[in-house]
Amino acid sequence: MRPDDWHLTEDIDDLLARAGDFLRSRPALHTTPLTTTEKLRTLGAEAYRADAPVFGSLERAGEVRAVFYRRTRHGPLGLTPVTPADADALAARLAGLGLPAVSAAHDTATAFAESWQRHTGATPTLSTRIRLYRLGTLTAPEPVPAGRGRRVGEQDREQLFRWHREFAADVGEDVTIDADTWADTRFGDKHYTFWETPDGTPVSMAGMTSPVGGMVRVDPVYTPAHLRGRGYAGAVTVAVSRAALAAGAKEVALYADPANSTSNALYRRIGYVPLTEWAVYDFAR
Incomplete structure (x- = not known):
C-alpha cells in the first residue's frame, strides 16, 4: 500500500474482493460502478485485460472509502465520491495515464479535474451535467x-x-x-x-x-x-x-x-x- 492509501490493480476480482461490500453499501449512489464491474467480472479477465483497465480502492484503517475504474486505456475515469485531498492524491498517482475525462458526482469530478490540471497541464471542460435519481414510492x-x-x-x-x-x-x-x-x-x-x-x-x-x-x-x-x-x-x-x-x-x-x-x-x-x-x-x- 502506498502512503496515499490508493490500492491499484488490473484485476476486477481483486477490486471486488476488496471493495465489493463498499459498492453494495450504497447501491443507488454506486449504480454505475456496480454495473460496470459486474459486466467486466462476467466477461472474465481474458476478455477485458487486453484493453489495459485499471481499478483502485481507497483504503484506510481497514475500511474502503472510495473506488475508481478506467475500463480501457482510452476510456474516462469513473470515481465514487471523495474529498478534494483524496482526489488530488489520485490525480497525482494517475498523472501518467493520459485520461480523456472524469465522470463522478459533481463536487468530486470538479475537485479531480482541478487537480488533474495542476498535475498534468490538461485543461478541463465541463461537458455533461446529469442528475441521479433514486426511487422512493412508485x-x-x-x-x-x-x-x-x-x-x-x-x-x-x-x-x-x-x-x-x-x-x-x-x-x-x-x-x-x-x-x-x-x-x-x-x-x-x-x-x-x-x-x-x-x-x-x-x-x-x-x-x-x-x-x-x-x-x-x-x-x-x-x-x-x-x-x-x-x-x-x-x-x-x-x-x-x-x-x-x-x-x-x-x-x-x-x-x-x-x-x-x-x-x-x-x-x-x-x-x-x-x-x-x-x-x-x-x-x-
Whole structure:
C-alpha cells in the first residue's frame, strides 16, 4: 500500500474482493460502478485485460472509502465520491495515464479535474451535467394512457435498434446500432419494456439493467418525438420500475438531464427522488 492509501490493480476480482461490500453499501449512489464491474467480472479477465483497465480502492484503517475504474486505456475515469485531498492524491498517482475525462458526482469530478490540471497541464471542460435519481414510492401518473407495458421480445429487435439509433442521436452519442454491433453497445445487455396502445402499436420504451448489489438502473427511456406529451414515457417508466422491483431490486436508480424540465418533473411525479448531481469533465492539453 502506498502512503496515499490508493490500492491499484488490473484485476476486477481483486477490486471486488476488496471493495465489493463498499459498492453494495450504497447501491443507488454506486449504480454505475456496480454495473460496470459486474459486466467486466462476467466477461472474465481474458476478455477485458487486453484493453489495459485499471481499478483502485481507497483504503484506510481497514475500511474502503472510495473506488475508481478506467475500463480501457482510452476510456474516462469513473470515481465514487471523495474529498478534494483524496482526489488530488489520485490525480497525482494517475498523472501518467493520459485520461480523456472524469465522470463522478459533481463536487468530486470538479475537485479531480482541478487537480488533474495542476498535475498534468490538461485543461478541463465541463461537458455533461446529469442528475441521479433514486426511487422512493412508485406512483403511477394520472391519467394512465390507454394501453399496457409489454416485455420486448426477439420479434421486436428491429424496432429496438431503430429507437436506440434515434435515442443516441437525440443525446449526442456517436454509436453504431445494428444487429452486428448491438451486443457491444451499452444498450445490448439491458432488458426492455414497450408501452403499446390497445391495438398493439409500440409508442415508448424503457430499459433496465440486470440486478446487481440489490440495485437496478432504468436506462434508457425513449418516446419518438411525434408521440411525446401523451403520457407514454411516464407509463413505460412505471412499468419498467415495477419490473425492476419484481426482479428483486431494493434500490432503483435512473439518470436524467437536469436541463430537461419535462422529464425531471415526470420522474419526481412518479416517485423518483434526486440523489446527487453528476458531471463529466473532458481533458485537453
